[in-house]
Amino acid sequence: MLSLTTSTVAAEFAYWQTSGFKLLMAFVAVLIPAGTTVYLYLFKMVSFMQSRLGPMEAGPYGSLQLLAELGKNAQKEDIVPARADVLVFKLAPYVVLLSTFLLVLVVPWGPDAVFADFDTGIFFALAVSSVSVIGILMAGWASASKYSLLGGLRAAGQLIAYELPLVLAVVGVVIQAGTLNMQGIVAAQIEGEIFGWGAIGNPFILTQIVGFLIFMVAVQAELTQVPFDMPIAESELVSGYMTEYSGFRFLMFFIGEFATANIFAFLAAVLFLGGWGVPPFVADALFADGNYSQWMNVIGPLVMATKMLALTFIIYWVRFTYPRFREDQLQTFAWKYLIPISLVNIAVTGFLKVVL
């Protein structure tokens, strides 16, 4: 994800070349982390947690299992139910994937390594993340199956409820950083000081720990992961809105779900863990010659990947250890606890921002 738009190298590449490179990198940024976490956590970690080995046949320690799954799904028949609304049914997975690819646009991986450095950064990310709900509703309705419709409706109700704490949890960070721009939020954390002590910057997880916890809970719900998996509850709804999908279209929903989990982890890393930055005392020791920003374009993606893996570990850990919420508990939790707490968090942050 090394950007080619820095002033030193810009002259060597035409605009269409950097655009093509960015397009290629968008696929890398969506698919590689998704594949990594699916293998590491969904295949292996859950197996170890359940005292079994998981996939072992395809490649060493089953590391090629993903390719096998890809091949299996790609050659399956693309079935459309007889009474389904064909066009809407076929479009739905694309809408979900579109939301994933729009999300990845604003994630910064280094000082220049970013697809699009929007002024409205995080606001844009929160806006496009809600587009996936439309895809889920389309899938649920067009499948002409009562399980799918119920799953789609549950998903919509849940995503509306948890969209609010997600947005409100971010507001605290935005107030503290003073900007919506993702690079601005990263810079605010690197340059920040804790009562005049700037050795580790000021990662917002220290001051916004409430926001961070609410954000991670809301992300878990947005991704319809256990314990918030009422929309695809397999013991009641077969597989919810995905019930009627097979082959490649099912694979698209699958990729969309896990890639979005990674991108939300990336966003959480940017908002609360300092993004691509390393603690200033490390940076000072390593880059005494002042090549900081050049090197961070290379190291930044690795730093981001490390933080993302740590955060997705938490997401999957919760997913494999908790029982499912009941529908009313799920709604109560969002409306009666998360939203009031995040509103208090905003008020306190705003108050302290003015006072300090």
Place this chain on the structure above:
Amino acid sequence: MTLATILAQAADGALTETGQWVANVFFYVMAAVAIAAGLKMVTTANVVHAALYLLVVLSAVAGTYVILGAEFAAVTQVLVYLGAIMVLLLFGVMLTRAKLGTDDDLDHEQRWIGALVAAAMFAVMSYSVIEAFGTEELPLTQQPQTTQQVADEIFSTYIVPFEALSVLLLAALIGAVVVARRD
């Protein structure tokens, strides 16, 4: 020169002559998509399809906002209309009456009066816009508004309308709760 270049230049505020031409084309494409989807929305015989066409209209309008340099308005449009209002609308429609296939009672005998009202509305609005801003041209070098500028304007120049709207929305919210309560 690709469309993305033009868009990038539009975002930087340094719009060239070609850039302006392509931006105009993009604007008219977006507008055409919005109008076509709007027509399909009122003529389609399936209520969910109508909602999905409305979604296309709102997305196309968000696209025109981007072209006009109003990034914050475009993102707000996506968050509020696509992410919240349309999801609620689809949710409501699917929960109550969402037949697959065609639905005969979506037509109404007063459709021509409705079309007349819409045409009159269009005439009045386009007349007033052309009358007010018909000959004005924005300079090519004008910078698009940043989020900070929008925020500063809202909380200084437009603070009274902003607060009035807040109170209005709060009243509507409380009204909705009162209407929806069973006891």
